Amino acid sequence: MDTDIKAYIENKLKEAELYAKQGLVDEALELYRELKNLVSEEQDELKKEIQKRIFELEAFKGIVSEEVLEETPQEERLKKALILKDGAFYQQAIKILEELLEEGFKTLEVYKNLAECLGNIGQFERAAHIIRQALKEIPATAENKLDILNLKKLLAEYLEKAYEFDEALRLYIQLANEVEEKDTIQEKIEYLKNITTNCRRLKFLLKERIITPSICQEAAEIAKETNSSIESVLIEKFHISKDKIGEALSRFYNCPFIEISDDKIVIKPKCLEGVKENFLRQTLIAPLEEEGKIFLLTEDPFNLDQIEQAKKILNLKEFEVAVGIREDILKLIDLYYGKLTFQPPEAPELELIEEEEAHEEEEPLPEDQESVVVQLANYILEEAYNRGASDIHIESLTGRRGAQIRFRIDGECIPFQMVPYSLKRPLISRYKIMAGLDIAEKRLPQDGKIKFRTRTGKVFEVRVATLPTIENNEDVVMRILGGVQARTLEEIGLRPEVMEQFKKLLEMPYGLILVVGPTGSGKTTTLHAALHYINRPNKKIWTAEDPVEIVQEGLRQVQVKPKIGLTFARVLRAFLRADPDIIMIGETRDEETAHTLIEASLTGHLVFSTLHTNSAPETVTRLLGMGIDPYNFADALLGVLAQRLAKRLCPDCKKPYHPTDKEIEELIFEYGEHPLKPLTEEEVKQATLYRSVGCSRCNHTGYRGRIAIHELLIPNDELRELIVKAAPVHEIREAAMRNGMYTLKQDGIFKVLAGDTDLKQIRAVCVR
Known part of the structure; x- marks a missing residue:
C-alpha cells in the first residue's frame, strides 16, 4: 500500500x-x-x-x-x-x-x-x-x-x-x-x-498535574542525599515555580506563605534579643516583621508544640503563623545572625558609624541596627557572586530616598533592591571600612580592594571605587575579580574552523597575537584560555595585568601599579631581561608599549596583548596610527582576534521554530556578502531557530549567560603589503575576507543558526 x-x-x-x-x-x-x-x-x-x-x-x-x-x-x-x-x-x-x-x-x-x-x-x-x-x-x-x-x-x-x-x-x-x-x-x-x-x-x-508522584519521590530521594528540602529540589531541578510551591503549602496548611526573596531587606525583630540562634535552627522557626505584624515563619505550621514553645521564648502575645521553605527560613536566620563572613585586607576593627554633618539632617543609626548593616553588606556581596554579576553599583539617590543597588549581569545593569535612607550612608561606610578606605573622605574618589569569603567557603576579591556625587552623596562601584578559573579554548565559543586557525597561531614560536574589543567583551578570558592552552613546564610565561583577575599556575604574573610608576611599558622592558618564552601584556595603552611589543615579538618571543578597537581590521590602522614601523608590524603580526559577548538564549526555556520568509531575508541581508562562503536561502531554511521565552532559571528574561562572537584576521602576503602601505580599513577588511575571515556579525549569525542566540542580540553588539 x-x-x-x-x-x-x-x-x-x-x-x-x-x-x-x-x-x-x-x-x-x-x-x-x-x-x-x-x-x-x-x-x-x-x-x-x-x-x-x-x-x-x-x-x-x-x-x-x-x-x-x-x-x-x-x-x-x-x-x-x-x-x-x-x-x-x-x-x-x-x-x-x-x-x-x-x-x-x-x-x-x-x-x-x-x-x-x-x-x-x-x-x-x-x-x-x-x-x-x-x-x-x-x-x-x-x-x-x-x-x-x-x-x-x-x-x-x-x-x-x-x-x-x-x-x-x-x-x-x-x-x-x-x-x-x-x-x-x-x-x-x-x-x-x-x-x-x-x-x-x-x-x-x-x-493540578504540575508534578507526578514519581517526580515527588525522586525529589524526596535527591533531598535526602543533599540534605535539602523537597520544595527546593522541585524548584532547582524540576523548575517548578516558587509561587506554585507556595500556593500548595498555603492551601495545605491554610495559612499565608512567605518567601524570603533575594531582594528582601529584613530587620532583626526586637523579640530576638537574647534568643540563641541554635533554638531557631533546631525548630526551623523564625519571627519576621512585615507591615506592622509579627509572623512566625515555620516549615510545619501543624507542629503546635514547637509554635507554643517559640511563642514563650520570644515572648510574643500577638502573632500570625506563616509557612515557608526550609532554605528560606535558614536564609532568614543567617541574615539575623550575620553568617556572611569576609576577610578585610588588614583585618580592621569594625568602627562605629559617625554621625553626618548637621546640615544633612540625617538621623544616626540605632545601635540595635548596626549589625543589620554588616549583614546587608555581606548579603549584597554574596548575592552578586552567586548570581554571576561582574559589577555591583550602589547609587545614592537625592533627598531622603536612600540608594539603589544594581548588578551588572550578562552585560546589563539589573535592579537588585532599594536600601532605606537610614541605611544608605552606614552601608557605604561599611564597604569603605572593608576596603581599607578613609570613611571621612567623601569629596574625592577612592580605590580599594576587599577579600571576601562566602558561607560555602568560596573566596573572591572585589575592587572598590567610590565617587562623590551631588548633595554630598557617594556612589560605590565594585568589580568582582577573584574566584575565576582559566577557561579552556573549547569553552570560549570559537567555531571549529576558527578554533583550528587560532590553535595554529598559538603553536608559532614567535610573533604578535592581539585580542581586541570594547571593555567587558571577554578579552582577558580569551587571553588566559590561550595561555592555558600553551602553558607547559618547558615554557617561561610572564604576564603584566591591571588587575590580575585570573590566576594560573605556571604563569609569572605581575600586577601593574601606575601610581608608583610600574606601568605596562616598564614591566614589559623588565620582562625582556627575564628570559621569557611568552609574554602577555594586559593592554596596549600607549606608543611606548606598542613599540616594545613589536620589538619583543621580532626577537624570538610569542607576545599577546589587547586593544580597545571595534574590529580586527581597525586594529591594524590603530597601531599604525600610534607611529609604529609598518614593516616591522607586518613582519611581527600573527593574527588579530576581535570579539564581542552576546546574550545566550536560556537552554531551559528557549523554544524552537522555523523562520518565516521575512526572517530568512533578514538573516541573509544581515550576513551580507562573503567571497568564499555566502549564506544561502536553503541553509537558513534547513536551520532550526530558537526564540526566547523566559523561566525562573533566567529571571523570566529568556537569556542566561553570554556567548562570544569572533572575527579572526590572519595576515597573508596580500594583507602584509596593505599593512606596509598603511591601506584604509575597508581594503584591509576585503582582503582579510578573501583570506577566509568572517566578520563579527557573520560569526554571530552562524551562532543564531546553531540555536545559541538570536538576531536581536547579534544586532545589539555589533555593527558589521
Whole structure:
C-alpha cells in the first residue's frame, strides 16, 4: 500500500475513534464507512475491525434513543448501560446509571459500574464518593461479602489516584487483614507511607498535574542525599515555580506563605534579643516583621508544640503563623545572625558609624541596627557572586530616598533592591571600612580592594571605587575579580574552523597575537584560555595585568601599579631581561608599549596583548596610527582576534521554530556578502531557530549567560603589503575576507543558526 494512503488511514482511524469517545456517533460512523471502502481486500483484519466498530456504533444509536430508554425496565436499562460501558461510551453509561440511583435502584452492580465509568474518565474523587455511598447504603452480608471487599479495594485505588494518600493508606492497612494477596497490599502500604511522608504537603501540585508522584519521590530521594528540602529540589531541578510551591503549602496548611526573596531587606525583630540562634535552627522557626505584624515563619505550621514553645521564648502575645521553605527560613536566620563572613585586607576593627554633618539632617543609626548593616553588606556581596554579576553599583539617590543597588549581569545593569535612607550612608561606610578606605573622605574618589569569603567557603576579591556625587552623596562601584578559573579554548565559543586557525597561531614560536574589543567583551578570558592552552613546564610565561583577575599556575604574573610608576611599558622592558618564552601584556595603552611589543615579538618571543578597537581590521590602522614601523608590524603580526559577548538564549526555556520568509531575508541581508562562503536561502531554511521565552532559571528574561562572537584576521602576503602601505580599513577588511575571515556579525549569525542566540542580540553588539 502507498505510504501516503497508509498514513491517511491511520489518521482517519484516530479521528473516528475520537468522535466516538466524544459521543459524536454520526460523524464517527461516516468516517468508518469511508475507511471501509478505502481499505483494500488484503487488509482483511483491519476491514473486520472497522466493520465491528460500525456494528457497535449502530447498536449504540439504538440503545441511547430517549424514547426507548423511557419505556425500558430498570434491569434492561442497566444492561444497556453495561453495553455502553464496554464500548467505552462512559458519559452515556454514567447518565443511565445516575438516573437509576435517583430512581432508588441502588444495587452494588449499579454503584460499582458507575464508579468504574467515572474512574475511566479520570474523575477519581467522584468515583470514590460513589463507592463510599455504596458502602454506607448497602449492608454487608454473607452473600455480598466478596463484592464489598472488591469495592473497598477499588475505593483504595481511586483514593490513591485522587491523591488522598492518608485515607488510601488507612484503607490498605485495613484491607491487609481481609485479603489473600497480602504481599501486594503490603507493597502498596510501604509505597503510600513514603508518598504520605513526602508528598502530602504538595497535594495541590499533584491534583493540578504540575508534578507526578514519581517526580515527588525522586525529589524526596535527591533531598535526602543533599540534605535539602523537597520544595527546593522541585524548584532547582524540576523548575517548578516558587509561587506554585507556595500556593500548595498555603492551601495545605491554610495559612499565608512567605518567601524570603533575594531582594528582601529584613530587620532583626526586637523579640530576638537574647534568643540563641541554635533554638531557631533546631525548630526551623523564625519571627519576621512585615507591615506592622509579627509572623512566625515555620516549615510545619501543624507542629503546635514547637509554635507554643517559640511563642514563650520570644515572648510574643500577638502573632500570625506563616509557612515557608526550609532554605528560606535558614536564609532568614543567617541574615539575623550575620553568617556572611569576609576577610578585610588588614583585618580592621569594625568602627562605629559617625554621625553626618548637621546640615544633612540625617538621623544616626540605632545601635540595635548596626549589625543589620554588616549583614546587608555581606548579603549584597554574596548575592552578586552567586548570581554571576561582574559589577555591583550602589547609587545614592537625592533627598531622603536612600540608594539603589544594581548588578551588572550578562552585560546589563539589573535592579537588585532599594536600601532605606537610614541605611544608605552606614552601608557605604561599611564597604569603605572593608576596603581599607578613609570613611571621612567623601569629596574625592577612592580605590580599594576587599577579600571576601562566602558561607560555602568560596573566596573572591572585589575592587572598590567610590565617587562623590551631588548633595554630598557617594556612589560605590565594585568589580568582582577573584574566584575565576582559566577557561579552556573549547569553552570560549570559537567555531571549529576558527578554533583550528587560532590553535595554529598559538603553536608559532614567535610573533604578535592581539585580542581586541570594547571593555567587558571577554578579552582577558580569551587571553588566559590561550595561555592555558600553551602553558607547559618547558615554557617561561610572564604576564603584566591591571588587575590580575585570573590566576594560573605556571604563569609569572605581575600586577601593574601606575601610581608608583610600574606601568605596562616598564614591566614589559623588565620582562625582556627575564628570559621569557611568552609574554602577555594586559593592554596596549600607549606608543611606548606598542613599540616594545613589536620589538619583543621580532626577537624570538610569542607576545599577546589587547586593544580597545571595534574590529580586527581597525586594529591594524590603530597601531599604525600610534607611529609604529609598518614593516616591522607586518613582519611581527600573527593574527588579530576581535570579539564581542552576546546574550545566550536560556537552554531551559528557549523554544524552537522555523523562520518565516521575512526572517530568512533578514538573516541573509544581515550576513551580507562573503567571497568564499555566502549564506544561502536553503541553509537558513534547513536551520532550526530558537526564540526566547523566559523561566525562573533566567529571571523570566529568556537569556542566561553570554556567548562570544569572533572575527579572526590572519595576515597573508596580500594583507602584509596593505599593512606596509598603511591601506584604509575597508581594503584591509576585503582582503582579510578573501583570506577566509568572517566578520563579527557573520560569526554571530552562524551562532543564531546553531540555536545559541538570536538576531536581536547579534544586532545589539555589533555593527558589521
